[in-house]
Amino acid sequence: MRGQPAPQRAHVSAETRTNRSKGVHTKSGSLPAHAAAGMENTTDNEPTQIGHALFTRKLLVVSDVLCLLLVSIPFFASELKAVRPYRRGFSCGDPSIAYPYLLSEELGAFLFGCCIGQSLTNMAKLSVGRLRPHFLSVCGVTYISLNCTQGTYLESVNCPNTDHRSIEEARKSFFSGHASFAMYTMLYLAFYLQARLTWRNARLLRPVLQFFLFLLAIYTGLTRVTDNRHHPSDVVFGYLIGAFTAYWVAFYISSMFKRPNLNPSPMETQDNHLLAQHSIC
Known part of the structure; x- marks a missing residue:
């Protein structure tokens, strides 16, 4: 009775080795052989897909440059004097060209x-x-701060604002x-x-x-x-x-x-x- 479990463990170990040779062993178990082959093919195709995307992008850039050159042909032909204008005649006495x-x-x-x-x-x-209408605001004063009564004429005022350029512009209305x-x-x-x-x-x-x-x-x-x-x-x-x-x-x-x-x-x-x-x- 004590010698029977040994052959079973040997049988399981041999079966496990067979499954490992046919598939991929993970934490949750072994994957089938065709799944493992698919993962390997995906990994191998990634560089090919990236190279194809780069080639497509370069091809689009080249096509845009060619289209730009094609539509620019009339412009360069005119500016480089490669094509001369049509030599049209005129009627004597035509005021539109005189x-x-x-x-x-x-x-x-x-x-x-x-x-x-x-x-x-x-x-x-x-x-x-x-x-200007905004002179007091630019100067930084108010009628209350100046302590002046209505109708009183002030010849000069000291502006607290140090932006002298804005104050000068405020005097050009x-x-x-x-x-x-x-x-x-x-x-x-x-x-x-x-x-x-x-x-x-x-x-x-x-x-x-x-x-x-x-x-x-x-x-x-x-x-x-x-x-x-x-x-x-x-x-x-x-x-x-x-x-x-x-x-x-x-x-x-x-x-x-x-x-x-x-x-x-x-x-x-x-x-x-x-x-x-x-x-x-």
Whole structure:
């Protein structure tokens, strides 16, 4: 009786060795042979899958670069003068192509008006010295801290704030440079549309664009009032200065409203050639 268990343990040990040779032994038991083979195949395929993903990504980058080069062919062909424009003829007396080359002149006139407007603005700010609506806040004082009665005029005040640049800017309220510049640029552009946008089939297109330009200039000035940067009178005066400068430059300095001369004299032809090379500034 005592010698019987030994053969059973030997039988179990032999069976266990057989299962281990056929599968994988884990803590929970032995896995079948086909499961073990699947795990080994998955581990072996991981480098292959990673390499395939990298190759796909590189292929996408190369295809994007090729597409970019393809769509850039017309641009480079034009800039490198590889393709010449079509040599179209023209009819004698056609006024649409008889205008002088005025790009540099009109740009110079526009910049001249900008300089005039900004010079007038800075001269007024420095010479008048009107206080902005937020002057007391920037200065760091109140009427109570100054111990002044209503109607009393103070010639000077000592500001506790050490930001002297902000205090200096708070003394430049009159007149609004933003309102002046916005009105000048938008009104000048409206005049340009009036002179150049001559499409008869869209009669309302030009006035609608001009209206929105004028509205943008008005809105710019109104924001200066709502932001407590200027008094309403500062903005109104800025509107007037900008509008006057735009009208003066557009009608008396720029050549945008001048009609082309279909029969120029030799002297006028030479002047137009010089205008194409030089600016008025």
